[in-house]
Amino acid sequence: MDMFSAGSAVLLSVPLQDKSGNALDVTAVSYRITDQNGVELVAVTTLDDFSPGSETADITVPAEDNQMAPGEARAMRNVELTCTIADVNTIVLHAPYVIQVADPLVVGTNSFSSFAKAEFTALSIPGLTAWAAASEDEKIAALIDARAHIVQLSFAPLNSNVNWGQDSLNYIPEGTYDTDYVGNSNMFLFNGNLDLLRPSQFAALPTRFVDALVKAQVAEADYILGGGDIEKKRQDGLVMDNIGESRQSFRQGKPLQLPVCRRALAYLSYFVTFAKRIGRC
Template identity: 30%
Template sequence: MQRVLADTSVKVAVSLVGEAGPLVPMAIRFRLADESGAVIYPEVAIGDPGPGVGFEILTDVDSERVIFTIPAPAHQLAGKLNSLRVLTVLVATAEGTTRLVERYVVTKEAILEPLKNSVQTYDEAVLLSLSMPGMIGWEAANDTERQSALIAAFVRLAQLKYRVRDRFINGIDVQRRLALEPGSSYNIDRLELLTADEWSRLSGRFKESLARAQIAEADVILGGDEIGSQRQAGLFSHSIGEAKYMFRSEKPLSLPVSEQAVRHLRGFVRWSVTIGRA
């Protein structure tokens, strides 16, 4: 899907081809809306005077397509991280009217925003991933695919509950080394609701573990754990040529995140379950 940066213009080409073949337009009408259906540019026919909404969509029509130049004011995000634009084109022909739809995404230059849809920026993730070998799915993906996977990984990580104990300084367990009383601990039930101040209080060890877990989960989402996916699907064996791999008969425990991500979070995840009377 085409992406455009917020507050910039974009050209959108719509092919004049319907289910029955090429269209011979007698008239063309169009409108622009967002993902919720809110109208950004009201329906108007090509060639009609502008509806006075403050800007104009320029069009270029040939025998095969219509090219819309949609200006920057149509791509304001108003506090959102991204938004969808839906361009609906109604082509009137001698046989009737055909509806054509083109969609594209409006996004900020930095798609990942820490504490909103990620625990790190994309560049931080790229740098950290260099110390994480065997990232098959991650290495094969492009920037857009990686960023989408990191956002999906953050959503999964946010389903876990965490406890962070204030006992580590520069990686040293000072509680054990100096025989100190247990320090403060932080229970995190909603990762996505952490404020910048709360995040700053958390240990660097926990934040790096969380960042590594996000990258590991993104790798799984990008197809880096084929065997794990097969086990979750209930398969007992897997063959590649003459090599055959046998799995345990028990299906692995279903968790919001993969085993790869959990390895980075050991010591921080709260697994306790409260059982109450209905």
């Protein structure tokens, strides 16, 4: 899918063909534009300068219709064309494209790091073969996916007045944590759930913790892109793999499945907790 810079005008030249690639004899074209959620941005508009019999329909989407909503890194525009054929039948064609900001990784929203910082961090992590071979778009997609994996972990409290709930003797009334989330508002990171932090709250996290998150994100992105073949085989239960005469052996029980790979978890081991407790908040 084509990508364009947010806030810029986009000129589309849409081939007038059916799903099999056969040319359509189109006499008139109208179109409308929606976003990725189906919200209509441009109502049905007749393409006045269309010449009957043309092989393409040229549509210009103005810059004001390619603006990003606050907090968005990427968005989609779907141009829906209604083509009249032989002045009787109609056929609908779709011409989707993506708009994005200069760096689609928004720190504190869909990533723990900018793309530049992720590339810099990768220099200090050896053996990222899949990462090194990937394109920029692949790396960005993997980093966004990696963050989604990491936020599934539960993180232990750090040293702060907002670490403790009201059920704890360590609770300090002055140490409240502003949040839109309902419930457990006096617990560190809303019970350790990073996905509920606003960007301003993420920016206030300790540097050591953020650095660990970035390293884990890059390591997990490498794993997503195809690195860690041995670990993936072990996750499948493989305990023996002989190359000669190709013999394999698998364990009977299912190994423990975690949201992230072992390497990513190792960077976060100081901050992650697997303990569960019940208390009054």
